[in-house]
Amino acid sequence: MQVCLFLISASGQQLLPEIAPLQCIDGLRSLVVHEPIAQRVDPRIAPAADAPSCVIQLYFDELAALEAGARLNGPIHRTLREPLIAGRFTQQVMAVRALAPHAPPNQARLERCTYLVAYEGPAEDFDAWLAHYLQHHAPLMSTLPALRELEIYTRIDCTSGLPCARADAMQRNKVVFDDASALADALASPVRESMRRDFHTLPPYQGATPHFAMRSMYGNLATH
Numbered sequence: 001m002q003v004c005l006f007l008i009s010a011s012g013q014q015l016l017p018e019i020a021p022l023q024c025i026d027g028l029r030s031l032v033v034h035e036p037i038a039q040r041v042d043p044r045i046a047p048a049a050d051a052p053s054c055v056i057q058l059y060f061d062e063l064a065a066l067e068a069g070a071r072l073n074g075p076i077h078r079t080l081r082e083p084l085i086a087g088r089f090t091q092q093v094m095a096v097r098a099l100a101p102h103a104p105p106n107q108a109r110l111e112r113c114t115y116l117v118a119y120e121g122p123a124e125d126f127d128a129w130l131a132h133y134l135q136h137h138a139p140l141m142s143t144l145p146a147l148r149e150l151e152i153y154t155r156i157d158c159t160s161g162l163p164c165a166r167a168d169a170m171q172r173n174k175v176v177f178d179d180a181s182a183l184a185d186a187l188a189s190p191v192r193e194s195m196r197r198d199f200h201t202l203p204p205y206q207g208a209t210p211h212f213a214m215r216s217m218y219g220n221l222a223t224h
Contacts (some may be wrong), residue, residue: 003060003156007057009054011084034114038135063093084162084164089162092172094153096124097151098149099141112218114175114215115183122206141175
């Protein structure tokens, strides 16, 4: 199972860090940078005023490689030093469950549109929560029209020397589409209605569930 480092920039920050050097980190398998889109794509949920200005996802096959990359003065720290030190990012490492075939964009199309969702938690019984989500909610999500990717993330503990605060969402999800129009169509589909009905049967939990529509840019990584 892959692991992913989320680096989440605060709302309103205008500085997009230079991410090209990140692509040379040992063990890094994929890299995605998300920026918010202003248009409304969800008929039920208005665009959030506090959307992060940038979300960076760094994927590794092994936790040890991620920890090596995120050590103090390591390659991630060196590349993103100024925005990290300035407190513009929070960090969270999570396990990745890829539940739909990952069809990466071809070289002529390195952008897609993503709906990022966080369940801040906590759940009253996390085992019951996750079992229901994976057994009932995720299969519905996987039938969204024109879906390109579906990933569910759960938190794990690890070491990190990055000088930024840790986020602690109990779960994150993303669904990915070719563009904002395809995402909007999926969110207006009958599948979404089925998802809303199932949502109301989820085991009890607390916390917010922010939804962010993002423009997603994929790094073109060399083989390590």
